[in-house]
Amino acid sequence: MSFNSYKEDEEIVRTSKVRTLLRMLSYLFAYKKELILVLLIIAFGILVSLLNPLLIEEAIDTYISKGNLQGLLRLVIFALVLNLLMIGGIKLRMYIMAKVCNSILLTIRQELYSHIQTLDLHFFDSRPTGKILARIIGDINSLKEVLNNFVTTLIPDFSTVIAVAVIMFVKNPVLAAASLCSLPVMAVCVWLIEYYSHKKWQEFRKKSSNLNAFIHEDMSGMRIIQSFTAEEETRQTFDELLYAHRRAFVGAVRLGDGMGSVIDLSWGIGIAALYFTGIKILGVEAVSIGTFLAFGSYIGMFWNPIMNLSNFYNQIITNIAAAERVFEIMDTPAKIIDADDVIQIPPIKGAVSFSHVCFSYDQGTKVLNDVSFQITPGETIALVGPTGAGKTTIVNLISRFYDVQDGTVSIDGHDIKTVSIESLRSQMGIMTQDNFLFTGTIKDNIRYGKLDATDEEIIDAAKAVHAHDFISKLEKGYDTFLSERGGGLSAGQKQLLAFARTMVSKPNILILDEATSSIDTQTELFIQEGIDALLAGRTSFVIAHRLSTIQKADRIFVIDKGGIVEEGTAPQLIAKKGAYYKLHTAQMAEGIL
Numbered sequence: 014m015s016f017n018s019y020k021e022d023e024e025i026v027r028t029s030k031v032r033t034l035l036r037m038l039s040y041l042f043a044y045k046k047e048l049i050l051v052l053l054i055i056a057f058g059i060l061v062s063l064l065n066p067l068l069i070e071e072a073i074d075t076y077i078s079k080g081n082l083q084g085l086l087r088l089v090i091f092a093l094v095l096n097l098l099m100i101g102g103i104k105l106r107m108y109i110m111a112k113v114c115n116s117i118l119l120t121i122r123q124e125l126y127s128h129i130q131t132l133d134l135h136f137f138d139s140r141p142t143g144k145i146l147a148r149i150i151g152d153i154n155s156l157k158e159v160l161n162n163f164v165t166t167l168i169p170d171f172s173t174v175i176a177v178a179v180i181m182f183v184k185n186p187v188l189a190a191a192s193l194c195s196l197p198v199m200a201v202c203v204w205l206i207e208y209y210s211h212k213k214w215q216e217f218r219k220k221s222s223n224l225n226a227f228i229h230e231d232m233s234g235m236r237i238i239q240s241f242t243a244e245e246e247t248r249q250t251f252d253e254l255l256y257a258h259r260r261a262f263v264g265a266v267r268l269g270d271g272m273g274s275v276i277d278l279s280w281g282i283g284i285a286a287l288y289f290t291g292i293k294i295l296g297v298e299a300v301s302i303g304t305f306l307a308f309g310s311y312i313g314m315f316w317n318p319i320m321n322l323s324n325f326y327n328q329i330i331t332n333i334a335a336a337e338r339v340f341e342i343m344d345t346p347a348k349i350i351d352a353d354d355v356i357q358i359p360p361i362k363g364a365v366s367f368s369h370v371c372f373s374y375d376q377g378t379k380v381l382n383d384v385s386f387q388i389t390p391g392e393t394i395a396l397v398g399p400t401g402a403g404k405t406t407i408v409n410l411i412s413r414f415y416d417v418q419d420g421t422v423s424i425d426g427h428d429i430k431t432v433s434i435e436s437l438r439s440q441m442g443i444m445t446q447d448n449f450l451f452t453g454t455i456k457d458n459i460r461y462g463k464l465d466a467t468d469e470e471i472i473d474a475a476k477a478v479h480a481h482d483f484i485s486k487l488e489k490g491y492d493t494f495l496s497e498r499g500g501g502l503s504a505g506q507k508q509l510l511a512f513a514r515t516m517v518s519k520p521n522i523l524i525l526d527e528a529t530s531s532i533d534t535q536t537e538l539f540i541q542e543g544i545d546a547l548l549a550g551r552t553s554f555v556i557a558h559r560l561s562t563i564q565k566a567d568r569i570f571v572i573d574k575g576g577i578v579e580e581g582t583a584p585q586l587i588a589k590k591g592a593y594y595k596l597h598t599a600q601m602a603e604g605i606l
């Protein structure tokens with residue numbers, strides 16, 4: 014598996030830009046009624062703006078030149094009403110589009126978030142959280158303008174450009190050809206700019222993502238940074254990433270800005286060619302002042318939308334890179350999924366068996382090699398062994414966070430690949446060293462273990478694990494508000510809350526992975542009764558470095574070199590004088606036991 018960090022740019026799978034754009038625009042189809050209304054408003058606006066130069070021509074050539082003031086007044090009032098209606102329409106259109114675009118972003122965000130939740134741990138292992146956040150927040154936000162401008166810019170401006178060109182050619186083909194003579198040169202320049210710009214914007218997104226990942230990691234590890242006085246080093250890294258981000262932005266923007274200049278130049282050439290052709294080639298008598306003025310307006314009406322279209326094009330190039338990043342995650346297949354014919358596993362009794370299990374994380378080194386064991390319901394199994402031996406891997410396979418490459422993991426005789434993941438995991442309780450507590454009250458945090466738990470169930474669970482005493486002593490008891498990660502509580506108290514959360518879920522299989530390693534021996538003694546209450550009557554796996562924690566285990570597995578090297582009760586293993594005995598005597602010598 015390839016790992017990515019804030020130090021490296023992500024690799025984005027190459028996809029067709031047109032397909033990405035169409036996929037993005039497909040979200041608009043859910044809002045057909047709103048879009049039809051918006052398009053009608055836009056059509057009315059185009060009609061009014063196309064009519065305006067003709068009204069000017071009519072005013073000058075028919076009324077002003079003949080001194081017909083009454084006719085002129087009627088024409089002005091007519092034009093005023095049309096233009097006021099057009100302005101009202103624009104406001105309504107903006108409101109509808111803002112609503113539609115925000116709803117689409119919400120949908121995309123929900124889809125992306127739901128999909129991310131189905132992805133297996135391989136996905137999260139391989140990239141920093143900050144980079145995932147960058148896609149959910151920043152990249153999705155960038156899609157808003159593209160969606161909005163597709164309807165409000167591309168459709169109306171493209172129609173305007175065509176309509177204006179037709180009117181110009183119908184009115185005077187020579188003047189029309191002269192006014193638009195610079196169009197082919199502009200098209201080639203825009204294509205060249207687009208070609209180089211897309212790469213620059215992709216790079217910019219990657220640099221933004223790196224910066225995001227670094228900030229996220231930095232903020233999460235602030236306590237460590239400050240305790241090691243590493244502020245200066247992290248500031249330097251931050252500066253480097255920031256400058257790389259700025260360089261990428263400037264490079265991308267500089268190219269995009271070239272687009273405006275090319276269009277300005279083409280516009281200027283068009284005006285010069287109009288007057289040169291009109292005055293020098295056709296002669297002033299051949300073209301009326303009204304026609305000249307109308308053509309002047311039409312040139313503006315032609316090049317203005319072209320400018321908008323080029324800005325939109327620029328925006329597409331800028332944001333298509335963001336869309337690619339969002340869709341890439343949506344297209345990442347979830348590897349750990351239910352097969353079509355899975356069944357709901359019945360209430361678990363707790364017989365767990367590994368049969369010739371082989372597993373590796375990255376198809377390389379085998380972490381587990383031909384591991385087999387049988388656990389009877391209600392047994393407490395302790396897993397010990399050197400760091401990196403594969404203890405956590407074994408419990409991760411029981412919860413099916415990863416799939417085995419060879420062999421079978423079964424629970425109550427069911428191969429876990431044949432039962433639904435939801436029915437399996439909902440009957441398991443997993444506690445790790447990092448007992449994540451969420452922002453919210455103590456009650457909310459305990460209820461997380463069983464969302465429909467009553468207050469009585471919550472209090473009973475807290476009492477069972479001996480958390481009730483300290484909670485009741487808090488000023489607001491179970492309604493005490495906890496900040497992120499349980500700030501304000503001691504390590505032991507956080508641990509007790511996590512025990513209560515697991516207790517309320519009444520798991521049939523319990524996994525404690527170094528659940529007590531962050532607390533001192535005194536606190537561990539204090540919460541021992543809580544642990545005993547949790548373990549009672551259910552199959553449990555306890556991983557612990559401190560051997561004192563697992564003395565009461567029914568069986569101890571010593572894991573090393575990809576397998577179980579010893580197995581038995583604590584007294585049996587000590588008598589054996591093997592690997593466990595060595596660990597035991599080493600901890601005795603260190604005074605841990």
Ligand SMILES: Nc1ncnc2c1ncn2[C@@H]1O[C@H](COP(=O)(O)OP(=O)(O)OP(=O)(O)O)[C@@H](O)[C@H]1O
Nearest residue numbers: 138374375380398399400401402403404405406407
């Ligand atoms: N997500 C992962 N991706 C790749 N390799 C991994 C991953 N998790 C663990 N490993 C590797 O697999 C091996 C077993 O790791 P595991 O976490 O199961 O060990 P452990 O016995 O629980 O160690 P510790 O006691 O330090 O927690 C180690 O060599 C580790 O580097």
